[in-house]
Amino acid sequence: MDVKTDFLVIGSGVAGLIFALKAAETGDVALVTKKRAVESNTNYAQGGIAAVFGQEDSFDLHVRDTLAAGDGLCHADVVEMVVREGPERIRELFSLGVRFNRSAGEAAAAFDLGREGGHSRHRIVHTLDTTGREVERVLLDRVRAHARIQLFENHMAVDLITLSTRMKRGLITTTHEDHCCGAYVLDREADRVKTFGARVTLLATGGAGKVYLYTSNPDIATGDGVAMAYRAGATVANMEFVQFHPTCLYHPEAKNFLISEAVRGEGGILRDARGNPFMERYDPARDLACRDVVARAIDAELKRSGDDYVLLDISHRDADTVRRRFPTLHERCLDFGIDMTREPIPVVPAAHYLCGGVVTDMDGRTSIQRLYAVGETACTGLHGANRLASNSLLEALVYAQRASAAAIAEGATGGGAREVPELPVWDEVGTVDSDEHIMVAQNWDEIRRFMWNFVGIVRSDKRLERARRRIEMIQQEIQDYYWNFRVSPNLIELRNLAMVAELIIRSASHRKESRGLHYNLQYPQRDDRRWCKDTVLRRPFVG
Numbered sequence: 001m002d003v004k005t006d007f008l009v010i011g012s013g014v015a016g017l018i019f020a021l022k023a024a025e026t027g028d029v030a031l032v033t034k035k036r037a038v039e040s041n042t043n044y045a046q047g048g049i050a051a052v053f054g055q056e057d058s059f060d061l062h063v064r065d066t067l068a069a070g071d072g073l074c075h076a077d078v079v080e081m082v083v084r085e086g087p088e089r090i091r092e093l094f095s096l097g098v099r100f101n102r103s104a105g106e107a108a109a110a111f112d113l114g115r116e117g118g119h120s121r122h123r124i125v126h127t128l129d130t131t132g133r134e135v136e137r138v139l140l141d142r143v144r145a146h147a148r149i150q151l152f153e154n155h156m157a158v159d160l161i162t163l164s165t166r167m168k169r170g171l172i173t174t175t176h177e178d179h180c181c182g183a184y185v186l187d188r189e190a191d192r193v194k195t196f197g198a199r200v201t202l203l204a205t206g207g208a209g210k211v212y213l214y215t216s217n218p219d220i221a222t223g224d225g226v227a228m229a230y231r232a233g234a235t236v237a238n239m240e241f242v243q244f245h246p247t248c249l250y251h252p253e254a255k256n257f258l259i260s261e262a263v264r265g266e267g268g269i270l271r272d273a274r275g276n277p278f279m280e281r282y283d284p285a286r287d288l289a290c291r292d293v294v295a296r297a298i299d300a301e302l303k304r305s306g307d308d309y310v311l312l313d314i315s316h317r318d319a320d321t322v323r324r325r326f327p328t329l330h331e332r333c334l335d336f337g338i339d340m341t342r343e344p345i346p347v348v349p350a351a352h353y354l355c356g357g358v359v360t361d362m363d364g365r366t367s368i369q370r371l372y373a374v375g376e377t378a379c380t381g382l383h384g385a386n387r388l389a390s391n392s393l394l395e396a397l398v399y400a401q402r403a404s405a406a407a408i409a410e411g412a413t414g415g416g417a418r419e420v421p422e423l424p425v426w427d428e429v430g431t432v433d434s435d436e437h438i439m440v441a442q443n444w445d446e447i448r449r450f451m452w453n454f455v456g457i458v459r460s461d462k463r464l465e466r467a468r469r470r471i472e473m474i475q476q477e478i479q480d481y482y483w484n485f486r487v488s489p490n491l492i493e494l495r496n497l498a499m500v501a502e503l504i505i506r507s508a509s510h511r512k513e514s515r516g517l518h519y520n521l522q523y524p525q526r527d528d529r530r531w532c533k534d535t536v537l538r539r540p541f542v543g
């Protein structure tokens with residue numbers, strides 16, 4: 001075995017880093033991450049972290065806003081727990097050195113609180129417009145300095161190892177009672193698949209924005225954790241609920257740059273290309289309505305007008321205030337020739353966040369023993385059918401703490417690594433180097449395009465059926481290819497992307513109503529009598 005450890009952590013965003021730091025208090029941690037450690041959705045988070053600190057605010061109000069956004073599918077006990085534990089987790093981050101903004105002229109401990117869509121109060125703790133970068137910086141420094149954490153950059157998990165995993169890769173014959181003993185991990189520099197054995201494994205692999213043609217997410221977001229967990233037999237839920245952020249910069253040279261919802265929180269107004277505000281026609285909360293409502297409104301405006309983008313306008317606010325509050329957004333827009341203090345910003349919606357994922361209990365345990373999932377890859381019940389803005393970093397903070405405590409209690413303490421059973425090595429017998437990179441590129445592009453067109457903001461039975469037929473064909477091709485060629489990072493990601501696309505299509509086709517982020521033209525109403533429940537998927541047992 002290449003590495004034997006107490007805790008294997010897969011992913012170096014906020015979820016993986018916090019779990020690693022806590023677990024390392026009692027055992028050895030191997031943290032693998034598929035590119036440079038800093039590459040994560042966390043690093044790009046702008047708005048901040050939602051939590052109750054304001055004098056006018058209360059736990060009940062934050063709970064109420066979260067439940068309202070979730071449109072009937074949030075688990076109330078989870079919402080209550082996360083909202084109540086949130087402030088303590090944020091104070092902890094602050095004491096680790098995260099430089100959150102403070103309110104001018106108030107007591108030293110008062111955080112400056114921003115506002116975002118769906119929140120009835122100011123409650124977004126932030127570091128200007130780059131909260132995620134600051135959180136990632138502090139946590140990563142701590143992880144790098146920790147004697148009991150070994151960080152493996154450019155190491156990409158390929159598949160989980162469960163006790164009965166067979167010798168031949170991919171032939172995972174889990175029973176649903178299995179427990180997880182680690183993962184196969186591709187060392188990208190050595191171009192070799194290594195075996196990592198662990199008493200406890202954490203999936204913290206983040207989201208899956210790259211399943212869609214247009215996304216706010218960086219390239220790492222290919223849904224690897226959900227795909228690996230599903231293949232291993234774990235329960236997955238609510239994959240139809242993909243959140244589209246209403247405002248990504250529209251510019252031919254901007255790959256995926258988000259314009260934070262905090263801009264609307266500071267008074268930004270959405271206008272059509274002729275300069276007319278339109279949100280009042282869609283929701284009484286206008287520009288601060290929940291994201292699903294705003295994204296659908298923009299989609300409707302674009303379809304009606306035939307325009308390529310709408311405008312986000314904050315030029316009526318004092319220019320110094322805008323520059324001070326959004327220094328990074330301001331500078332980045334200037335790079336593209338747009339001065340947001342003087343003119344509106346062209347924006348479009350883009351895939352942003354996966355509300356579904358690997359089902360966990362309130363301590364981050366999945367349905368496979370000794371496998372935990374935390375962060376965007378998990379489905380905890382907090383978000384329901386639509387995540388409230390800035391509740392994602394909050395969820396990751398709260399669950400990383402709870403999961404690490406549960407994992408430690410499960411007995412994975414120092415010295416335990418020796419108890420990891422001997423595991424089969426990765427078997428490459430019969431495979432050859434790939435000779436057809438074009439197949440990977442073609443299928444990757446095709447998936448992202450049909451997911452955008454057929455399984456996007458507005459869906460229909462016909463579009464979903466078209467998507468289903470296409471993903472079936474592509475899945476078949478990938479399977480044939482996967483068995484014959486040596487694995488590469490692109491092939492691994494394509495396989496995962498296709499798996500996640502299939503799960504989204506299956507879940508969206510199953511739900512015959514419209515709720516939260518799932519909108520189907522054939523069933524435009526919410527139907528509580530039949531559909532007020534999670535969409536649960538589990539891979540059939542393969543004997």
Ligand code: FAD
Nearest residue numbers: 011012013015034041042047048157206375376390392393
């Ligand atoms: P990530 O931070 O995405 O980390 C995943 C890690 O797993 C990465 O290190 C990745 O490389 C690694 N990984 C993935 N697959 C593998 C593999 N196979 N093997 C090894 N490693 C792997 N949320 C908020 O609450 N507030 C905000 O203001 C906010 N703003 C956002 C702005 C943007 C532009 C984006 C994209 C998201 C934003 N979100 C925000 C959402 C939030 O940032 C994410 O949901 C959250 O950071 C997820 O954290 P995570 O630790 O679960 O995953």
Ligand code: SIN
Nearest residue numbers: 046047260261389390
């Ligand atoms: C943003 O800053 O608009 C992103 C907030 C989030 O995704 O929660």
